[in-house]
Amino acid sequence: MNHATAREGSHPARRSGMVTFASYMLIVAGFFHVIAGLAALFRSGVYLVGSGQLVALDYTQWGWVHLLFGVLLFFAATALFSGRMWARVLTIILAAASAIANFGFIRAYPVWSILIIVLDVMVIYAVAMHNGYYDEDEDYV
Numbered sequence: 001m002n003h004a005t006a007r008e009g010s011h012p013a014r015r016s017g018m019v020t021f022a023s024y025m026l027i028v029a030g031f032f033h034v035i036a037g038l039a040a041l042f043r044s045g046v047y048l049v050g051s052g053q054l055v056a057l058d059y060t061q062w063g064w065v066h067l068l069f070g071v072l073l074f075f076a077a078t079a080l081f082s083g084r085m086w087a088r089v090l091t092i093i094l095a096a097a098s099a100i101a102n103f104g105f106i107r108a109y110p111v112w113s114i115l116i117i118v119l120d121v122m123v124i125y126a127v128a129m130h131n132g133y134y135d136e137d138e139d140y141v
Contacts, residue, residue: 019088022126023080026091029098029119030073036105036112037066062105069098080127088127095120095127 040063076094079087099120102113 016130018126018130019080019083022091022123022130023077025119025123025126026073026077026080026095029095029116029123030070030077032112032116032119033066033070033073033098036109036116037063037068037070039063040066059108062108065101066105069094069101073098088130091127092124095123099124 040059072094076087076091080091099117102116102120106113
């Protein structure tokens with residue numbers, strides 16, 4: 001069975017495990033963003049840092065940024081389950097933007113930010129290294 005036949009539907013091809021892994025890790029990263037965003041919005045005293053912030057935003061604005069990233073990462077995860085190329089590109093862009101945003105938030109809550117950055121890097125690696133669909137009759141097509 002050739003590559004074109006597997007995609008056209010004569011035999012249903014499954015997504016590789018890497019894309020499924022990336023989708024679930026994206027959901028976890030989105031959930032962590034939502035938690036950080038809600039904590040910044042409702043408990044502003046949680047994130048208190050002196051001078052020297054990387055980005056000049058107050059923590060209410062950071063809360064909205066984290067909530068936005070959480071929703072966008074959930075959307076990208078559901079799109080990534082479809083196996084479409086545009087979803088893979090969107091996932092890499094959003095995961096990279098999420099990692100960059102967390103570098104700006106790292107002084108406020110370093111452990112949480114580093115955790116999200118690590119998840120973002122794992123997602124980018126899993127999606128970028130995915131090379132096709134897994135077919136039951138052949139190895140990778």
